[in-house]
Amino acid sequence: MTGFENAWSVYRYVKRHRFRKKSKLYKLAFGVSFDVTISIYLGAFLLFGFFILHETLQESADRILQLQSFVTANYLNLVLVLFVRPVITSFTRPGVLFSSAELKLSMLPFSKQQLWQYCIGERLLKTTAVWVFLAGFIAFITPLAFDFVMMTAGLIILMDVLMAVPQWRLFQRHFLIKLMTSTAIVVMAAIVRLLSMYVGGSAWWMGVLFVFLAGTNILLLKRATESVNWSKVVQTNDLIIWNMWFINKMSQMEIKPPSKQGWIQQLFTSRVNRKRFDYSNPVRIYRRLWKNYLLEQKEAVIRTIGSVLILLVLLGTRNDWLFGFGIALAIFLFVQMASSFFFRWLRQQAGLLFALGVEAVEAWILLLVCTYGTTYISSAYTVLTYVTGAALVVTGSIMVLYRFNKTIFSLSNGNQDVGFS
Amino acid sequence: MIWLQGLLVEEVSVEINREPILQNMSFYLDPGTITALIGHNGAGKSTIMKTLIGLQERKMGKIVLNGVSQEEDFLPFKQMLSYIPEEPFLLPELTAMQHFQLYGRSYQIDEQELVEKVDYLSRKMEITDKLDEFPESLSKGMRQKVQTICALLPEVPLLLIDEPFMGLDIYASEFLAEAVKEKAEQGTIILLTSHQLDRVQQLADHFIMLQHGKVVDHGDINSFQVLKRRFSE
Numbered sequence: 001m002t003g004f005e006n007a008w009s010v011y012r013y014v015k016r017h018r019f020r021k022k023s024k025l026y027k028l029a030f031g032v033s034f035d036v037t038i039s040i041y042l043g044a045f046l047l048f049g050f051f052i053l054h055e056t057l058q059e060s061a062d063r064i065l066q067l068q069s070f071v072t073a074n075y076l077n078l079v080l081v082l083f084v085r086p087v088i089t090s091f092t093r094p095g096v097l098f099s100s101a102e103l104k105l106s107m108l109p110f111s112k113q114q115l116w117q118y119c120i121g122e123r124l125l126k127t128t129a130v131w132v133f134l135a136g137f138i139a140f141i142t143p144l145a146f147d148f149v150m151m152t153a154g155l156i157i158l159m160d161v162l163m164a165v166p167q168w169r170l171f172q173r174h175f176l177i178k179l180m181t182s183t184a185i186v187v188m189a190a191i192v193r194l195l196s197m198y199v200g201g202s203a204w205w206m207g208v209l210f211v212f213l214a215g216t217n218i219l220l221l222k223r224a225t226e227s228v229n230w231s232k233v234v235q236t237n238d239l240i241i242w243n244m245w246f247i248n249k250m251s252q253m254e255i256k257p258p259s260k261q262g263w264i265q266q267l268f269t270s271r272v273n274r275k276r277f278d279y280s281n282p283v284r285i286y287r288r289l290w291k292n293y294l295l296e297q298k299e300a301v302i303r304t305i306g307s308v309l310i311l312l313v314l315l316g317t318r319n320d321w322l323f324g325f326g327i328a329l330a331i332f333l334f335v336q337m338a339s340s341f342f343f344r345w346l347r348q349q350a351g352l353l354f355a356l357g358v359e360a361v362e363a364w365i366l367l368l369v370c371t372y373g374t375t376y377i378s379s380a381y382t383v384l385t386y387v388t389g390a391a392l393v394v395t396g397s398i399m400v401l402y403r404f405n406k407t408i409f410s411l412s413n414g415n416q417d418v419g420f421s
Numbered sequence: 422m423i424w425l426q427g428l429l430v431e432e433v434s435v436e437i438n439r440e441p442i443l444q445n446m447s448f449y450l451d452p453g454t455i456t457a458l459i460g461h462n463g464a465g466k467s468t469i470m471k472t473l474i475g476l477q478e479r480k481m482g483k484i485v486l487n488g489v490s491q492e493e494d495f496l497p498f499k500q501m502l503s504y505i506p507e508e509p510f511l512l513p514e515l516t517a518m519q520h521f522q523l524y525g526r527s528y529q530i531d532e533q534e535l536v537e538k539v540d541y542l543s544r545k546m547e548i549t550d551k552l553d554e555f556p557e558s559l560s561k562g563m564r565q566k567v568q569t570i571c572a573l574l575p576e577v578p579l580l581l582i583d584e585p586f587m588g589l590d591i592y593a594s595e596f597l598a599e600a601v602k603e604k605a606e607q608g609t610i611i612l613l614t615s616h617q618l619d620r621v622q623q624l625a626d627h628f629i630m631l632q633h634g635k636v637v638d639h640g641d642i643n644s645f646q647v648l649k650r651r652f653s654e
Contacts, residue, residue: 003529010527018514021555101512107474108527109500226478242513 007110011118014101022244029250054141061143068148075155076202079209080189082159086167087182091175092236095167096120099237103230113225120164127160162213165220172228297341304337321395321402328391426487427451428579428610433482435468435634442468443634446482450627452578455601455611457621457642460631466614467507468634470583473612474504486610487578500528502579505572507587507614509564511556517543517567518552521574528575535574542570545596562588569593573600580604582613586620598624 004010034042057064071078086095098119106112135153139146170178196205294301308330315326428450435443443465450456458466471477473484475495484491484498491498511520518539525535543549546566556564565588572580582601586594601624605611615621621628622642630638 003526010523013523013526014512014514017512017519021514100510101514104510104512107476107499107504107510108524109496110527111496112475230476238513 004110007105007114008118010105010108010110011102011115014105015122018101018241025244025247029247033250050141057142064143068144071152072148076193076196076206078152079155079159079206080193082156083163083209083213084182084186084189086160086163087170087185090167090170090182091178093167093240094171094233094236095164096123097237097241098233099241100234103234116225120168123164124161128157131157158210162210162217165217165224166213168224169220171233293341300337304333308333325392325395328395332389332392425449428612429483429485430469430473431483431485433469433472433484434480435465435472435477436480437468437477441634443472443479446631446634446636448629448636448639450610450612452487452608452610453605454627455605455613455625456627456629457625458612458614458629458631459618459621464631465634466631467583469631470504470506470581470612470614473579473581474502475499501577502581503528503572503575503577504581505569505583505585507583509556509561509568509588511564511567513556516553516555517548517559520567520571524571524574528577530575538574539570542573546570546593562590562593565589566593569597573604576607577609579610579612582611584615585613586615586617594620 004013089095096116096119098116102115102119103112106115131153135149138144139149170181173181192205192209196202311330311333312323312326315322315329430449431447433443433446434441446465446469458469460466468477472479473491475491475498486498486501489498489501512523515523521535521539524530525532525539530538543552546569548563548566548570551559551563551567554563556567559567569585569589572582580601585597585601589597598620601611601613605626611625613621613625625642628639628642629636
């Protein structure tokens with residue numbers, strides 16, 4: 001055993017042990033999930049699947065070659081998407097996997113800047129390896145031209161190289177700055193696209209963008225490790241490194257991210273909200289408990305609202321029937337979520353009311369109000385659920401009947417045509 | 422230029438989110454002394470520790486250890502200090518034993534010496550049966566013990582200890598106090614922070630009192646009664 005000569009040797013030491021620990025975990029999870037027989041069958045299925053996929057893709061060669069010419073004509077769009085994507089990702093991910101291990105090493109006699117450079121170098125190498133392998137595989141399995149696939153992979157790699165440092169720097173900034181920057185970038189991308197449409201010269205615009213990004217990198221690289229929120233960086237990266245999907249599924253344990261100091265959190269924990277409130281007033285307690293509960297469940301709330309909106313937008317653009325169906329489905333989803341919130345809330349918070357120092361009588365009144373209030377509301381929601389469920393069934397049936405009649409009508413018309421001719 | 426042996430902190434200022442945390446902080450510590458940083462929560466004790474190891478950027482000022490400037494020779498400077506943080510901070514990739522190897526190799530400790538030291542310290546800290554465990558399977562106290570052993574392994578001129586007895590059981594605390602005294606006798610500068618004033622009085626030779634990021638008093642630990650009165654104010 002010899003001493004570490006430099007930051008590179010200690011970096012490799014930690015990486016080697018990380019790889020070993022992860023491999024061990026994967027082996028354990030794999031051993032629990034698959035035995036030899038299943039593994040052999042799975043391998044055979046994968047092999048056959050590969051041949052079937054190859055055959056299928058060769059059969060639809062015309063369409064795939066059409067896709068190739070479409071992408072070739074729209075390389076600028078691809079580059080602009082690759083330009084905007086890391087900027088949006090910078091809201092949640094730093095882009096360089098500098099974890100708590102690297103931070104710890106920087107507390108030993110090793111340079112933090114060098115360790116950061118190794119992290120970014122590793123990211124670029126990994127991206128290159130993954131895309132070269134993927135491109136080779138795609139070129140082998142599909143009728144796409146090898147040059148085209150490699151060119152596309154090259155563009156993706158180049159953009160990844162050019163956007164790594166800007167994403168890292170942007171991650172460190174305040175939410176509002178990120179918002180303004182990403183808006184500016186999206187507007188800039190749109191302007192470039194419009195200009196290329198009217199003035200032409202896609203390749204020229206791509207060149208300008210590459211030069212602009214190279215210049216930005218040179219400027220940002222000098223101060224890459226200054227004014228960095230290291231705790232936020234390592235917290236996020238540790239989660240990315242150790243949150244392994246397969247292991248989580250097999251162990252049925254999900255690693256949850258630490259409570260983020262995001263804008264929603266800040267909104268609810270602002271100075272006004274942190275001020276003392278009159279906790280002897282049951283109504284205020286009731287409101288505060290609800291607010292906290294909704295904050296706890298913010299992901300579910302956002303997901304529900306998002307799903308309902310997507311549903312309405314997607315179905316609304318089709319036709320009136322589907323839009324009506326979408327509205328009924330949206331109400332159904334909303335009602336289901338709201339009623340489950342009420343029940344859970346009641347179950348979780350009822351005991352807490354007594355621990356808040358509220359007078360016993362008031363607590364009982366509050367509990368009764370909550371219980372009956374939520375019961376009545378949830379009963380009303382249950383009724384509404386049945387109504388919307390019934391509405392869904394009716395709407396669906398009408399749609400099916402309508403389609404059926406339309407088909408019968410067109411078929412009978414078609415038969416008449418045949419008869420006449 | 423002849424440099425004095427010891428740690429010189431001169432006019433060091435630190436800002437976090439544009440808020441001054443340390444303001445023109447200056448002090449000098451002789452080799453072989455144990456100095457306690459005393460102050461209320463938020464006085465800047467942990468910040469000066471983090472600034473010394475380079476985790477916290479400083480706005481201005483100079484830090485020199487045995488003639489080696491932190492600004493100009495950052496890596497040789499870091500090679501001369503060891504740090505026990507308030508919260509155990511271990512790598513999830515490494516077992517307890519691998520942590521000791523990491524420290525040993527980072528501070529260029531001879532292999533045989535490292536084996537002997539690890540054996541001695543792990544027996545004293547009662548963690549011999551936990552050497553192959555990863556941090557997530559250790560209790561907080563055990564993690565703190567691993568962290569403490571790591572910091573005690575290298576023979577360095579400066580040992581920084583943030584809340585040394587936090588999370589340690591009575592035997593481990595006693596051993597740490599002994600080890601710290603022994604290190605000081607060998608010429609190591611010990612800088613520690615603690616809220617346990619009685620322990621500080623037993624262990625330290627000097628104190629530095631901080632308030633709002635400034636040194637408000639310093640002196641011999643024997644003036645403890647005065648210190649205690651001020652601290653309670």
